[in-house]
Amino acid sequence: MTSNNDTLFARAQLTTPGGVNSPVRAFRSVGGTPRFITRAEGPYFWDADDRRYIDYIGSWGPAIVGHAHPTVIKAVQDAAARGLSFGAPTQGEIEIAEEICKLVPSIEQVRLVSSGTEATMSALRLARGATGRDKIVKFEGCYHGHADSLLVKAGSGLLTFGNPTSAGVPEDFVKHTLVLDYNNTQQLEDAFKDMGDQIACVIVEPVAGNMNLVRATPEFLQTMRRLCTQYGTVLIFDEVMCGFRVALGGAQALYGIKPDITALGKVIGGGLPVAAFGGRADLMGHMAPLGSVYQAGTLSGNPVAVAAGMSTLKLIQEPGFYTNLTAQTSKLVDGLSMAAKDAGVTFCGDAIGGMFGLYFAETVPGTYAAVMASNKDLFNKFFHAMLDAGVYLAPSAFEAGFVSAQHDDAVIEATIAAARGAFAQLA
Numbered sequence: 001m002t003s004n005n006d007t008l009f010a011r012a013q014l015t016t017p018g019g020v021n022s023p024v025r026a027f028r029s030v031g032g033t034p035r036f037i038t039r040a041e042g043p044y045f046w047d048a049d050d051r052r053y054i055d056y057i058g059s060w061g062p063a064i065v066g067h068a069h070p071t072v073i074k075a076v077q078d079a080a081a082r083g084l085s086f087g088a089p090t091q092g093e094i095e096i097a098e099e100i101c102k103l104v105p106s107i108e109q110v111r112l113v114s115s116g117t118e119a120t121m122s123a124l125r126l127a128r129g130a131t132g133r134d135k136i137v138k139f140e141g142c143y144h145g146h147a148d149s150l151l152v153k154a155g156s157g158l159l160t161f162g163n164p165t166s167a168g169v170p171e172d173f174v175k176h177t178l179v180l181d182y183n184n185t186q187q188l189e190d191a192f193k194d195m196g197d198q199i200a201c202v203i204v205e206p207v208a209g210n211m212n213l214v215r216a217t218p219e220f221l222q223t224m225r226r227l228c229t230q231y232g233t234v235l236i237f238d239e240v241m242c243g244f245r246v247a248l249g250g251a252q253a254l255y256g257i258k259p260d261i262t263a264l265g266k267v268i269g270g271g272l273p274v275a276a277f278g279g280r281a282d283l284m285g286h287m288a289p290l291g292s293v294y295q296a297g298t299l300s301g302n303p304v305a306v307a308a309g310m311s312t313l314k315l316i317q318e319p320g321f322y323t324n325l326t327a328q329t330s331k332l333v334d335g336l337s338m339a340a341k342d343a344g345v346t347f348c349g350d351a352i353g354g355m356f357g358l359y360f361a362e363t364v365p366g367t368y369a370a371v372m373a374s375n376k377d378l379f380n381k382f383f384h385a386m387l388d389a390g391v392y393l394a395p396s397a398f399e400a401g402f403v404s405a406q407h408d409d410a411v412i413e414a415t416i417a418a419a420r421g422a423f424a425q426l427a
């Protein structure tokens with residue numbers, strides 16, 4: 001019998017490139033037909049064939065309180081009933097800004113935008129405008145959205161200027177982007193020694209969530225902080241993925257490091273399009289209308305989206321929220337690791353707060369190269385075996401996973417049981 005997912009995928013491809021509005025969703029990495037989602041609730045979503053899956057994407061982070069949480073839905077419905085968009089300021093924007101500044105103390109002032117790409121792109125422009133410098137540093141394997149100067153292929157070795165990863169990005173646009181190795185402290189020191197006074201900013205995912213899950217070492221981030229201070233370079237933490245995911249105060253709270261600017265997204269919108277960049281007030285003072293760095297958006301601070309974000313930010317502050325989320329994520333990763341071991345499959349995992357990484361490798365990777373060396377074919381087989389068993393993991397070996405507060409013991413145990421069957425098929 002033809003699946004409704006197949007029918008929808010064929011139809012989608014007639015009017016949308018690749019049938020999807022964001023490439024990873026197309027299942028190109030793992031093969032097969034993407035599931036078209038019709039509804040979601042708690043830790044589950046259902047596809048067009050009405051098949052239920054335990055969801056470990058959680059909309060790539062935002063669904064931290066579980067899908068369709070009644071409090072969030074009510075806040076959205078109430079806001080929508082008052083009007084969808086005004087293009088004029090609202091009290092809700094002040095409240096969510098105050099909440100973000102309270103929860104992330106390095107953020108003294110914040111500007112709301114609609115996507116993580118906008119947040120990082122604007123943060124870069126701010127850093128360049130404030131310092132009067134052009135060069136930026138990013139790290140191999142860190143994804144910061146699809147702004148031109150950040151779509152740069154990793155250079156091999158020290159001080160290699162990048163080539164554009166995407167067609168349509170002129171060489172000239174990325175000639176100021178220096179790509180260094182993640183977690184390579186010496187290389188960072190050398191780059192600053194060579195050209196520190198020309199570098200406008202360093203942008204980093206302090207917990208990388210776009211090359212599977214990779215933790216920065218404390219030494220790497222501490223050195224970065226020290227060098228940026230020494231050379232007057234703006235340190236930007238891209239916490240679009242890890243913010244409010246690895247801890248209430250984000251990765252910067254875990255590491256005890258204050259960036260100058262932070263990019264946020266995902267959780268602060270609770271499933272609707274809200275992102276933000278913010279940091280030191282003196283830097284944010286360069287933004288228009290106060291300063292000369294321009295950035296704007298009709299849907300920035302949209303009242304319905306802000307209502308979803310604000311209600312989510314309140315829910316994650318309930319007592320025990322992160323203790324429970326961290327415990328459930330660890331339980332998942334430990335259970336999967338045990339199941340793999342019992343099946344004789346080379347596998348390991350890592351968990352931080354409500355984020356996790358699964359690696360078909362001997363040890364948890366600390367670099368992009370190590371991630372790339374993991375066994376992608378085994379991941380792909382595992383992914384499909386899990387999907388067949390009703391568990392939806394990210395459809396790529398190079399993405400992080402997400403647990404919600406609704407992934408209770410029964411859900412985690414059902415996942416581990418499914419994994420036992422999946423690993424047995426790999427052995």
Ligand code: HOZ
Pocket residue numbers: 022023024025059060209210399
């Ligand atoms: N950028 C996301 C993966 N790191 C995918 C976003 C989506 O497909 O929604």
